[in-house]
Amino acid sequence: MKTLLRLWFLKSKANIRNLFKKPTSAIFTVCMVLLYGFIIISMFTIKRSPSPMMVTLDLHTSILVLIGFLALMLFSTLMSSKKALFYGNDAFFLFSGPFTRKQIMAYLTLQTIVQSVMIGFFALIFFVGMSSGLSFEPMFVWLLIIGVIFTILIFLVLSDYLYVLSIGDKKYNILSKVIIGIFVFIVMMTLIMTYLQTGELKTLFIDFIQSPLFYFVPVFGWLKLGLISYVTKEYLFVFIGFALLLLTYIIIYLLFINYQGDFYEQALQDSLDFSKRYKSLKEGNQNAMKDVKVKNVTGKFQSGAFAVMSKNFLLMKKTGHILSANDLITISIYIVLAIFTGLGFGFFIYMMVLYIFTSLQNSELATELKNYQIYLIPDKPIKKLIAVMLPTFIKVILIMTISLIIVGIYYQTDFITLIMYLINMIGYICVFMSGSVLTVRILKSRSSRIFENLMRMFIMVVCSLPSVFLTAFVLITGHLNTATLTLISYSSLFMNFVIAVGIIILCQDMMNGRELKSE
Amino acid sequence: MIEVNHLTKRYDQFKAADDVNLVAESGKITILLGPNGAGKSTTIKSIANLLKFEGVIKICGYRNDTIEAKRCFGYVPETPILYDLLTIDEHIDFIGHAYQIKNYQEKAEKYLELFKLTEKRKKMAKELSKGMTQKLSMLLAFMIEPRALLVDEPMVGLDPASIEDTLKLFRALANEGCAILISTHIIDIVSDIFDEAYIMNKGHIIKHVRKEDLQEESLKEYFFELTDGE
Numbered sequence: 001m002k003t004l005l006r007l008w009f010l011k012s013k014a015n016i017r018n019l020f021k022k023p024t025s026a027i028f029t030v031c032m033v034l035l036y037g038f039i040i041i042s043m044f045t046i047k048r049s050p051s052p053m054m055v056t057l058d059l060h061t062s063i064l065v066l067i068g069f070l071a072l073m074l075f076s077t078l079m080s081s082k083k084a085l086f087y088g089n090d091a092f093f094l095f096s097g098p099f100t101r102k103q104i105m106a107y108l109t110l111q112t113i114v115q116s117v118m119i120g121f122f123a124l125i126f127f128v129g130m131s132s133g134l135s136f137e138p139m140f141v142w143l144l145i146i147g148v149i150f151t152i153l154i155f156l157v158l159s160d161y162l163y164v165l166s167i168g169d170k171k172y173n174i175l176s177k178v179i180i181g182i183f184v185f186i187v188m189m190t191l192i193m194t195y196l197q198t199g200e201l202k203t204l205f206i207d208f209i210q211s212p213l214f215y216f217v218p219v220f221g222w223l224k225l226g227l228i229s230y231v232t233k234e235y236l237f238v239f240i241g242f243a244l245l246l247l248t249y250i251i252i253y254l255l256f257i258n259y260q261g262d263f264y265e266q267a268l269q270d271s272l273d274f275s276k277r278y279k280s281l282k283e284g285n286q287n288a289m290k291d292v293k294v295k296n297v298t299g300k301f302q303s304g305a306f307a308v309m310s311k312n313f314l315l316m317k318k319t320g321h322i323l324s325a326n327d328l329i330t331i332s333i334y335i336v337l338a339i340f341t342g343l344g345f346g347f348f349i350y351m352m353v354l355y356i357f358t359s360l361q362n363s364e365l366a367t368e369l370k371n372y373q374i375y376l377i378p379d380k381p382i383k384k385l386i387a388v389m390l391p392t393f394i395k396v397i398l399i400m401t402i403s404l405i406i407v408g409i410y411y412q413t414d415f416i417t418l419i420m421y422l423i424n425m426i427g428y429i430c431v432f433m434s435g436s437v438l439t440v441r442i443l444k445s446r447s448s449r450i451f452e453n454l455m456r457m458f459i460m461v462v463c464s465l466p467s468v469f470l471t472a473f474v475l476i477t478g479h480l481n482t483a484t485l486t487l488i489s490y491s492s493l494f495m496n497f498v499i500a501v502g503i504i505i506l507c508q509d510m511m512n513g514r515e516l517k518s519e
Numbered sequence: 520m521i522e523v524n525h526l527t528k529r530y531d532q533f534k535a536a537d538d539v540n541l542v543a544e545s546g547k548i549t550i551l552l553g554p555n556g557a558g559k560s561t562t563i564k565s566i567a568n569l570l571k572f573e574g575v576i577k578i579c580g581y582r583n584d585t586i587e588a589k590r591c592f593g594y595v596p597e598t599p600i601l602y603d604l605l606t607i608d609e610h611i612d613f614i615g616h617a618y619q620i621k622n623y624q625e626k627a628e629k630y631l632e633l634f635k636l637t638e639k640r641k642k643m644a645k646e647l648s649k650g651m652t653q654k655l656s657m658l659l660a661f662m663i664e665p666r667a668l669l670v671d672e673p674m675v676g677l678d679p680a681s682i683e684d685t686l687k688l689f690r691a692l693a694n695e696g697c698a699i700l701i702s703t704h705i706i707d708i709v710s711d712i713f714d715e716a717y718i719m720n721k722g723h724i725i726k727h728v729r730k731e732d733l734q735e736e737s738l739k740e741y742f743f744e745l746t747d748g749e
Contacts, residue, residue, distance in 0.1 A: 294604055294643065301616035311602070311613045318604050372569055373600055377617045378589035512584050513569045 004099065004107045007090075024443075039128050040121065043141050053137055053231045060209045062131035063227055067220045069126050070148065071183070073119070074155035078176045082289050083163045084267070084274035086111070091271030095264045105257045108160070116152040123148055143230055143238070147223045150245040154219055154252060161256040168261035186217050215241075219248060287319065294318050305383035308374055312391040322395055330355060331403045338407060345411050349421060352403065353428055356396060357456070360432045365392045369440045375513030384511040385504060389433055400425050427493045430500035431463060432456050441507040463499050467492040520545050520698050521566060521592075521667050526574040528561050535561040536572070537722040543700040543715075545666070548693050550709050551702040552738075553719035554746055559702040560597065562719070563671045566700070567594045578667050590618065592667040593660030597675065599652040603645035607636055607655055610644065611662065618663045630658040633684060649676040657685065667698045674708050686712050710738045720746050 020026040053059075085108055086094060094104050124145065136144075158179075165172040190213045191204065198207045208214070215225040226241025281288035299314035301307045316322045334355065338348035368374070368388050377384060401422060408418045435456030443451055467488045474484045521543040528536040536558040543549035553559050565572040568583045581588040601610060615623030631637045634654040644652060653676045660668060670689075674682050690712055693699050703709055716738060718726040726745050733741060 292604070299609075301612050303616050303619050305617070307613055307617035310616070311605070311609075314609065315602065315604055371600070372567075372596070375569065376567065376589055376594060378586045379617075380586070513567075514571045514584065 001103050001106055004094075004103055005110075007093070008107070008110060036121065036125060039125050043124070043128055043136055053135065053140060055228060055231050056134075057206065057210065058131065058134055059231065060228070062127060062134065063224050064209055064214075065130045066123060066127040066148070067224060070123055070151055071220060073123075074152065074159075075180050075183075078155060078159050078162070078180060080289070081291070082270075082274055082277060083159065084271040085160060085163070086267075086271045087278070088272040088275030091268045095268045102257075109253075109257075112153065112156050112160070116149050116156060119152050120145065120149040123152075140227065140230055143227060143242070147226055147242065147245060150242075150249055151219055151223050154245065154249050157249065157252050157256055161252060161259065164256070164259050164261065164263045164267070167263040167266045168259075183217065183220075190214055190217060219245065222248075292319050295320060305377060305379035305387045307387075308368075308377065308384060309387040309390050312368065312388070316391060316395065323399065327359065327399055331399060335403065335407055335410075339410060345407060345413065348403075348407050349424075352400065352425060356400070356425065356428050356432055357453075359396060359399075360392065360429070360436065365389065365433065366436050366440055369437065369510075372513060375511060381511035382505070382508040385437070385508050388511075389437070389504075393429060393433060396429050397422075397426060400429075424493055427496035427500075431459050431496045434500040434503035435459050437507050437510075438503050441510045459499060459503075463495040464492050466495050520577075520579065521549075521669070521700050522575075522577040523562065523566060524575045524577075526562065526565055526572055526576060528558075528565055528570055528572045534722050536565065539574075539719075539722075539724055541717045541724060541727070543667070543698045545698045546693055546696050547714040548689055548699045548701065548709075548712055550713040550716040551700060551719060552704065552706060552716055552742055554704060556721075557704075557719040558722040559704070559719055560671055561722075563669055563700070563702045566669055567592075590663075591665060592669060593663050593665035595657050595660045595668070595670045595673055597671040599656035601644040601652055601655060604643055606643050607631070607640045607647075607658075610655060610659060614659045614662065620663055623662060626664065627658065627662045630661050633688065634658055634681070650678055650681060653677055654681065657688075661688070661692070665692075665697055668692065668700070670699065670701045672703055672705075673701060674703070674705060682708060706739045706742055713738070718742055718745050 019029045085091065090107075094107065099107075127144070159176075162172065162175050162179075165175070190211065191208055193213050194208045194211045195201065195204055197211075197213075198204070200207065215221040222241045222244040224241075226238050226245070229235070229237035229241060277288045295318050297314070297317045299310055299317060301310040313322075334348060334351040338344065338351065365388070374384055374388065404418055404421055404425075407413075413421075435453075435458075438459070439451050439455040442455075470484075470488045470491055474488070521541075523539055523541045526536050526539040527534060539558070539562055541549070541551070541562075551559050551562060561570065564570045566576050566578070566583060568576075568589075576583040578588040579591040581591075602613075605613065611623065611627040614620075615627070620626065631640060634651075634657070636651065636654060636658065639647065639651065644655065647655065653673075657670075657673070660670075668689075673685060677685065686708070689699055689701070693714075701709060701713075714730055716726075716728050716730075717724050718728070718741075726741075728738075728741065
């Protein structure tokens with residue numbers, strides 16, 4: 001085991017060394033550590049209030065949002081068809097090296113614990129964001145950290161256990177779906193029971209959030225039971241909640257490490273495959289972790305640079321990405337949320353901006369911008385850049401228009417207002433896409449999704465500057481009226497287009513290649 | 520013709536290529552030889568305009584960053600970069616339209632036969648073996664009927680029969696007037712077909728040799744003498 005511990009230590013050291021190899025990466029790492037550290041520490045210090053913690057709707061909501069976030073993440077891990085116990089290199093040395101089964105399992109456990117702690121802290125950042133305004137006692141924060149880590153551990157070990165079981169016998173493949181189905185069923189039952197208790201449909205969500213019936217949902221309910229009971233000073237229930245989490249973890253862990261089936265061969269193969277896919281994902285292939293169903297469709301190609309656009313449309317048609325199920329589900333959720341929570345059109349527009357942000361983040365635009373084959377095409381760089389950007393641009397506008405029409409009909413919004421919203425959205429699309437272009441242009445082959453997002457935010461800030469100055473000027477001079485407010489809002493929109501077009505024109509030469517791969 | 524004049528490529532203080540001068544003449548097969556890390560790939564990528572460099576590079580008389588230069592050269596990279604979900608036929612359509620090649624299908628047909636890819640033409644790139652992706656990558660470079668061809672380690676992944684076919688194809692292209700520049704460190708494979716060779720080491724061209732200049736000595740022996748057996 002000493003050897004494996006040393007391996008783990010060396011790998012961790014190498015990862016840290018790699019992060020600090022380049023000044024930009026080192027600065028970014030330090031900033032992220034400081035930011036995350038500050039957020040976690042602030043939970044213990046800044047928000048401490050002299051008055052004892054109270055159970056409020058906000059606390060219930062924050063805990064449930066955290067649980068929802070964990071559930072989404074852990075269920076998607078459980079459902080993932082591409083599973084592996086280790087990365088390829090680890091699997092190769094562990095399974096082919098002189099290590100006992102016990103040592104391999106111990107190494108895997110260590111890896112799972114570290115992973116749980118990392119995911120746990122990430123989830124807590126999310127919790128902090130959701131719970132602004134609440135104050136926490138240090139003991140509550142400790143319980144929260146421990147509870148979240150155990151919840152994650154339970155599902156990660158369960159996922160590993162179901163994986164090795166399914167290697168032994170394919171019929172166990174269905175178990176993940178069954179388990180998630182049971183969870184969904186219990187939550188639905190809780191919702192129905194809550195409704196039966198209160199008889200109120202309008203306040204159903206609020207009643208559900210506060211209902212003690214949720215404590216019967218395995219794992220997630222127990223986590224909430226432990227946390228809420230601590231605040232209400234019912235320490236027996238704190239004990240019950242956390243004891244149930246611990247017991248569940250022990251049972252699943254024992255089942256896992258005592259599994260006697262032979263899984264080495266398949267586990268090694270899956271680990272190598274997983275590593276290959278993960279590398280591809282890091283390089284920007286959004287479909288790397290799934291087996292994409294390819295439709296048998298054909299397409300016609302335009303001439304010159306626009307052959308790139310035709311090629312991208314063909315790829316979108318093949319993978320069904322022009323209007324994917326994911327897009328439709330996401331938009332449907334936003335529409336339902338906007339309509340049923342009564343948050344209105346403004347909320348929907350806000351969610352749409354978030355949608356544009358995430359959908360462009362998941363598009364293959366950045367990968368395509370780095371594709372050397374496009375640089376070799378004998379055509380004008382500006383045409384190549386536009387040809388690369390157009391498919392993503394059209395796709396997002398298409399989804400945006402459909403969504404705005406649906407919500408517009410529901411809220412009976414007039415046509416002109418809808419067009420104005422659409423132009424606004426197009427402004428955001430231009431800004432976000434030009435952010436990707438500028439990031440690839442500046443950071444070249446080292447650009448990443450994180451830098452792209454930071455760049456988009458930076459450009460947004462720059463675009464908003466004229467409206468900020470105008471607002472200040474109007475406030476100082478006392479000319480605040482509807483006309484000046486409209487002018488302020490249009491100035492920001494105008495800047496979105498001006499800056500986006502400016503970036504595209506300035507960056508066009510990167511499509512010749514040499515400006516990009518230069519380092 | 521490919522002309523490289525005073526090419527220098529720096530990575531911070533390190534010069535991966537240092538004042539490289541070479542000419543790959545039309546109708547000839549020119550080999551760029553060198554041990555690992557000699558600067559061969561850097562030179563090839565600079566010629567393909569994928570790297571920023573100091574110096575002047577001309578392809579068919581045009582600077583390598585011009586549309587005219589791009590139109591007349593083909594590039595076969597060391598690792599084929601293809602679209603996983605596009606079939607062989609779709610790759611051909613894409614390149615045919617992108618380069619605006621007239622009758623591109625006829626031209627591609629010849630290479631499909633030659634590389635024995637005809638039966639696989641409806642297969643997606645991700646379904647092809649490593650050797651086949653290499654052949655497809657070559658096909659795409661050949662079908663544009665290049666007047667200059669850049670090839671980086673061309674034989675990786677190819678079976679012996681395909682290597683033979685490819686070498687014959689290089690010769691045929693050269694006979695049609697194409698300037699071919701091949702970067703490799705596998706001397707045995709190219710020793711029979713080369714016309715001229717540039718030997719690189721540590722970023723420099725250390726020797727330019729014509730086939731007729733070699734007397735009894737083989738290219739391999741000559742190379743090892745110059746590079747101290749590296």
